[in-house]
Amino acid sequence: MVFVGEAGKVNPMLRAEVGDTVExxxxxGEGAEHDLAIPELNVTSKRFSAGTGPATLRFTVTQPGKFAYICTVAGHRQIGMEGVFEVSGTARTPASVQSEAGRSATALYTAAAASPRATRLPGASQAIPPPCPRPSARARRRR
Structure with a gap:
């Protein structure tokens, strides 16, 4: 099992800049449950399957670096469900994010607004593990 991007790339590199809100x-398309987590950033999607429908993970990046994104379901990472999320820029404290965003850091992890102002991350998309058909999956950022 692997993550497959909309363009068919296996475990695509995802990219963002510090301060971006990533969605x-x-x-x-299969019955098995999956999720997507970036443990070093302390973010995890809800579990999903073909029966539950898609999941959305939304968070604001506050530190630069390269981080693994993985499926936390037992055994899934070990058989290939992992990729790299690369963040460029300078680290920000939660206070600087709060002052720029005008809301508390906890609000940054709420569900996406109905019509967020967002752009697609260059070269980044998310999808599902084969053998199921590729889903509609997007990674977006908002400033």
Whole structure:
């Protein structure tokens, strides 16, 4: 099992800049449950399957670096469900994010607004593990 991007790339590199609000929508066409987590950033999607429909993970990036994104379901990472999320820029404290965003850091993890102002991350998309058909999956960022 692997993550497959909209363009068919296996475990695509995802990119963002510090301060971006990243939204990742991910779905599965199979019965097995999956999720998407970036443990070092302390973010995890809800579990999803073909029966539950897609999941959306939304968070604001406050530190630069390269981070693994994985499926936390037992055994899934070990058989290939992992990729790299690369963040460029300078680290920000939660206070600087709050002052720029005009809201508390906890509000940054709420569900996406109905019509967010967002752009697609260059070269980044999310999808599902084969053998199921590719879903509609997007990774977007908002400033």
């Amino acid at each position: 990742i929508s991910i779905a599965s």
